[in-house]
Amino acid sequence: xxxxxxxxxxxxxxxxxxxxxxxxxxxxxxxxxxxxxxxxxxxxxxxxxxxxxxxxxxxxxxxxxxxxxxxxxxxxxxxxxxxxxxxxxxxxxxxxxxxxxxxxxxxxxxxxxxxxx
Numbered sequence: 001x002x003x004x005x006x007x008x009x010x011x012x013x014x015x016x017x018x019x020x021x022x023x024x025x026x027x028x029x030x031x032x033x034x035x036x037x038x039x040x041x042x043x044x045x046x047x048x049x050x051x052x053x054x055x056x057x058x059x060x061x062x063x064x065x066x067x068x069x070x071x072x073x074x075x076x077x078x079x080x081x082x083x084x085x086x087x088x089x090x091x092x093x094x095x096x097x098x099x100x101x102x103x104x105x106x107x108x109x110x111x112x113x114x115x116x117x
Contacts, residue, residue, distance in 0.1 A: 002060060004069035007047025012039050012077045015098030018091035025087045032086070038057035040091050049095075056100050 022038040030036055050063065084090055093101075 001059075001064050002064045003046075003050055004066050005046065006067050006069040007045060007050060007065060008074065009071045010043035010044050010075040010077060011046060011049070012041070012043055013098065014039050014050070014091055015093035015101070017100075018093050022083070022087065022091070025089055026083075027032065030050050030086050035088060036083050037078040037080050038083055041078060041080040041084075042095075043075060043077040044095055052096060052099055052105070056096070057103050093095055099117065 019038060026038070053059070054063070059087055080090075
């Protein structure tokens, strides 16, 4: 598997069910015109993300880091302080658990999805 860049950039990841919960909670509780960032406020290096995915998926193949491809902005992490205060909420699903659930869902649904295309 080819991975673009060096793996150094930091990105923020939010489990989809947590995002849906936050949107519903905001629809019920948030009544302001200011934007509300929904996220974890925690960053993970792309290299760490790839390592977690590899471990959880039990991927035994080779990885190739294509450093000729751009890393992009080195850090993209949201300020979620307004979300936490307004919603009295933080995403409950950590990255490892969210990845595990996503990979399990993919494995359980891949065959059906492939038949559709």
